[in-house]
Amino acid sequence: MRRLGIVVLVLVVARANDARPQEPAPDLLGAACRDLEGNEPRRVYAAVQAIAQLGGASLPAIESRAKEAKGRQREYLELAAEEIRSAPHLPGYPPVKRVTMKSNDRNVVELLADLRAKTGTALSLENLMDEEKLPELPFEVKDATMLEAFDAICHAGNVTVSMQNGQFTLFTGAYVDLPRFFYGHYFLRLSEFELLKSVTFRKPAIQTFNVEMEMVWDPVAAPLRFQPLRISEAMDDRGKNLVLPPAPPDPSVKPEEKDADPDDEGPTMKLHLAAPSPAATKIVLVRGFVPILLPKSRVTATFPTPTEDQAGGVGDFQLKVLSVDLNQHNIRLSITSKKHSPEALSKMDFLSHVTLKDWEATASSVDKLSWDEQSLDLSVTYDPLRLKDGLTRPADGTPQPAVDALDVSIVTAVHEKRIPFEFRDLKIK
Numbered sequence: 001m002r003r004l005g006i007v008v009l010v011l012v013v014a015r016a017n018d019a020r021p022q023e024p025a026p027d028l029l030g031a032a033c034r035d036l037e038g039n040e041p042r043r044v045y046a047a048v049q050a051i052a053q054l055g056g057a058s059l060p061a062i063e064s065r066a067k068e069a070k071g072r073q074r075e076y077l078e079l080a081a082e083e084i085r086s087a088p089h090l091p092g093y094p095p096v097k098r099v100t101m102k103s104n105d106r107n108v109v110e111l112l113a114d115l116r117a118k119t120g121t122a123l124s125l126e127n128l129m130d131e132e133k134l135p136e137l138p139f140e141v142k143d144a145t146m147l148e149a150f151d152a153i154c155h156a157g158n159v160t161v162s163m164q165n166g167q168f169t170l171f172t173g174a175y176v177d178l179p180r181f182f183y184g185h186y187f188l189r190l191s192e193f194e195l196l197k198s199v200t201f202r203k204p205a206i207q208t209f210n211v212e213m214e215m216v217w218d219p220v221a222a223p224l225r226f227q228p229l230r231i232s233e234a235m236d237d238r239g240k241n242l243v244l245p246p247a248p249p250d251p252s253v254k255p256e257e258k259d260a261d262p263d264d265e266g267p268t269m270k271l272h273l274a275a276p277s278p279a280a281t282k283i284v285l286v287r288g289f290v291p292i293l294l295p296k297s298r299v300t301a302t303f304p305t306p307t308e309d310q311a312g313g314v315g316d317f318q319l320k321v322l323s324v325d326l327n328q329h330n331i332r333l334s335i336t337s338k339k340h341s342p343e344a345l346s347k348m349d350f351l352s353h354v355t356l357k358d359w360e361a362t363a364s365s366v367d368k369l370s371w372d373e374q375s376l377d378l379s380v381t382y383d384p385l386r387l388k389d390g391l392t393r394p395a396d397g398t399p400q401p402a403v404d405a406l407d408v409s410i411v412t413a414v415h416e417k418r419i420p421f422e423f424r425d426l427k428i429k
Contacts, residue, residue, distance in 0.1 A: 036076045041422040048076050052083035059084050089415040094220045096184045099149050100142050107134035108157025119146045122219045122363050124383045127171050147187050166222045167363040181421045185221035188421045207275035215267045224349040226266035227291035234273050236280035242273040281429045287422035296415040303406040326400040329382050334375040342371035349411040354382040359401040
């Protein structure tokens with residue numbers, strides 16, 4: 001009996017220990033926290049993401065360290081904790097992939113095609129394929145995110161990147177080495193600044209310093225919408241605080257009636273700062289975050305081999321294919337709902353995925369065209385490309401690839417995610 005009692009006691013203790021939340025390895029959390037104390041943004045935010053990857057079991061320890069920390073270190077730890085708490089609300093949010101690449105005998109198109117094959121990233125290389133001869137490039141990246149590798153390839157191959165309809169658009173020539181900041185599936189780059197003076201009668205002239213910033217993202221984590229950016233800290237090399245105080249509220253305008261400032265909401269936005277000191281030669285620090293909205297939940301209607309007048313539905317939503325134009329790579333649909341009016345539907349977000357027969361749809365987007373009392377019209381556009389036996393696209397005048405399937409998703413709930421930015425030592429003279 002005594003022996004049995006000992007066995008039962010051991011089992012109970014073991015189970016109790018298993019039930020406790022697992023503490024993160026102290027050396028991992030401690031090492032990452034030490035990196036937060038540095039002044040190199042890339043290393044600091046790599047540490048933020050490393051802390052976030054410790055997961056929910058580490059959240060109590062991270063929150064405890066955040067309470068004890070001060071200044072920027074506290075904000076960095078709070079951002080990591082926020083990333084962990086957000087994860088359950090973003091079930092479709094993909095993990096950040098890292099790649100290592102090295103080559104001395106491939107051109108920019110071949111390097112981008114290799115990156116696409118390694119990561120599955122939607123890259124349309126159409127504008128680069130008209131070049132008759134592209135030089136072979138010495139190239140190497142180690143443990144880089146997809147966007148870091150992508151930007152490094154474009155830099156080496158002198159390729160310009162822009163975003164159109166949430167997808168990458170590439171052009172040869174005119175790569176500009178702008179200040180840039182990488183964070184997971186996103187990077188932000190600064191393009192230009194301007195010093196403005198505004199004069200109001202009977203009041204002193206006011207100078208402001210505006211810096212244009214653009215966000216670029218991996219299409220797998222495309223923002224649905226942007227919220228106004230926030231600047232946490234900004235200072236010039238003379239020690240002047242450049243963060244502008246918030247504008248006093250206008251009592252005559254209700255908060256819900258206030259129009260958003262287009263300069264404050266991405267993907268291209270402006271950092272509104274106070275004018276630097278006359279003797280200043282650089283902005284030593286500007287940091288903040290851009291809140292974006294991502295899909296929290298969605299419902300999807302699938303159309304196998306979509307044809308005109310084909311109908312489909314999901315939940316409370318009914319969709320109908322109005323036309324399929326293979327030559328223009330376009331599919332038009334209408335959507336109705338017994339619960340939501342067409343006007344309410346026009347304020348929702350929609351996503352799409354197109355599957356082509358023997359081809360790949362490298363990019364696909366949904367535009368809301370118009371609505372009436374009955375329905376909302378949608379337009380889905382896609383870009384066909386094939387990565388088999390070399391990189392090819394459908395030739396002009398030849399039959400275009402058939403659509404095997406069309407998925408249209410209606411976003412039913414969104415979640416806000418903060419994307420940080422931090423730039424240092426920006427020369428202004």
